[in-house]
Amino acid sequence: MLGLKRNYSNNNYSKDINIAKIVFIGIPLLSMVLLIIYPTYYFIKMVLSRYDLSFMREPVFIGLTNFINIFSDGFFWSSVFNTFIIVVFAVLIEFVLGLCLALLMRKTFFSGQIIRSLFIIPIMIPPIIIGLDFKLLFDTFGPVNGFLQIFGIDPVNWLGTPFWARTSVIIADVWQWTPFIFIILLAGLQSIPEELNEAAKVDGATGFNLFRFITWPLLIPSATVALAIRAIDAVKIFDVPFLLTQGGPGGATEVLSLYIYKTTFRMGTMGYGAAMALIMLIGLSLLAVLIIKIINLQNRIGWD
Numbered sequence: 598m599l600g601l602k603r604n605y606s607n608n609n610y611s612k613d614i615n616i617a618k619i620v621f622i623g624i625p626l627l628s629m630v631l632l633i634i635y636p637t638y639y640f641i642k643m644v645l646s647r648y649d650l651s652f653m654r655e656p657v658f659i660g661l662t663n664f665i666n667i668f669s670d671g672f673f674w675s676s677v678f679n680t681f682i683i684v685v686f687a688v689l690i691e692f693v694l695g696l697c698l699a700l701l702m703r704k705t706f707f708s709g710q711i712i713r714s715l716f717i718i719p720i721m722i723p724p725i726i727i728g729l730d731f732k733l734l735f736d737t738f739g740p741v742n743g744f745l746q747i748f749g750i751d752p753v754n755w756l757g758t759p760f761w762a763r764t765s766v767i768i769a770d771v772w773q774w775t776p777f778i779f780i781i782l783l784a785g786l787q788s789i790p791e792e793l794n795e796a797a798k799v800d801g802a803t804g805f806n807l808f809r810f811i812t813w814p815l816l817i818p819s820a821t822v823a824l825a826i827r828a829i830d831a832v833k834i835f836d837v838p839f840l841l842t843q844g845g846p847g848g849a850t851e852v853l854s855l856y857i858y859k860t861t862f863r864m865g866t867m868g869y870g871a872a873m874a875l876i877m878l879i880g881l882s883l884l885a886v887l888i889i890k891i892i893n894l895q896n897r898i899g900w901d
Contacts, residue, residue, distance in 0.1 A: 643871040650865030663872035673873065675848055676856035683763060683838075683852060684831040687770040692824060694771070695778030700808075702779075703786045713783070716776035724773070728840025731769040732756070735841070759849030762842050766850050769837045774830075778823045785819025786812070818892075825888040832881060853877055 644663065646656035667673050719727075734741050735755035742752040755761045789812060797811050835854040838844060844851030844859070851859075857877065861870025 640871060640875075643868050644875050646868045648867040650867060656868060659868075663869050664876075666869065667872055667876065672848070672851075672856060673853075676851050676853045679763070679848070679850060680832060680834070680852040680854075683766055683770070683834065683850070684828065687767045687774075688824065688827050688831055690767070690771050691775045691778050691827060692820070694775045695782050695823070696820075698775075698779045699782035699786050702783060713780060716779060719773045720776055722773070724836035725840060727769055727773055728837045731765065731772075731837070732841050735765045756842050757846055759846060762846055762850050765841055766834075766838050769841065770831065770834065774827060778827060781819055781823040782816065785816050788819075789815045821888070821892055825885075825892070829881060829885055829888070832877075832884070 643656060645658060645660060647659045647662070648656040733739055736742075737752060737754060737757075741755065746752065753761055755765045793811050793815075794807055797807055833854055834852055835858065838850040838852055839855055839858075842850045844855050853873075854877070857870050857873045860866055860873065
């Protein structure tokens with residue numbers, strides 16, 4: 598009887614183990630197949646196919662034709678150029694402003710705490726709200742032109758000319774994301790030992806020399822991280838140009854993500870849009886790898 602009970606217990610234990618395997622391994626694997634593997638397969642299928650929602654029911658395999666068409670597409674390269682211009686100017690301005698603010702707030706602990714709390718607000722506002730707000734601000738009869746007229750300056754067609762439309766997008770992006778760089782750089786500044794500055798002052802270093810030879814070399818790791826994260830995120834900009842200008846005037850603010858959206862969902866060319874999205878993904882991945890290489894090189898040889 599004891600042997601039968603022991604065998605019965607062992608059988609029950611084996612069944613429980615099998616059920617546990619199904620629950621804790623099988624279900625996550627099934628979820629991965631449904632949420633990752635199948636969408637990836639379908640995406641690759643779309644990339645290699647022609648699929649026009651206006652008259653096609655099923656994708657038609659065309660190989661690498663989508664990529665060949667992309668590299669001869671002038672609108673694609675125009676959107677890449679617009680993205681490059683907006684990202685470069687926006688990120689550089691954000692970095693300079695963030696660095697200046699961090700240097701100003703470095704030694705004022707109480708006010709720094711207050712300002713850091715206030716600066717988080719723009720980051721937390723959804724981009725769609727920021728786009729709508731700045732569209733009202735930069736309207737021909739909006740507050741910005743009203744303010745300029747106080748000083749006798751003629752109204753500016755902010756959203757109707759290519760130069761000012763790009764400038765409007767850059768200003769909106771700078772307003773939202775300068776606090777992000779400010780917070781990272783301020784944390785980097787506060788991690789620098791004050792004894793180094795005091796020793797340099799004893800040796801006669803003042804003002805710009807303190808920043809050049811003490812502060813900046815030790816701040817470079819934080820600056821690299823801030824620029825890396827911000828640059829990668831800025832390449833994906835969509836909401837602000839979409840709401841401000843819809844990519845106009847004349848495609849001056851049609852960034853790559855906006856062009857992909859219009860091609861995929863407005864024109865209905867799903868395969869072509871998927872191919873452009875893949876190119877954008879590869880570009881972002883290469884940018885991330887390059888930044889990681891730079892950071893690793895910095896950690897290996899230091900910043901002298």
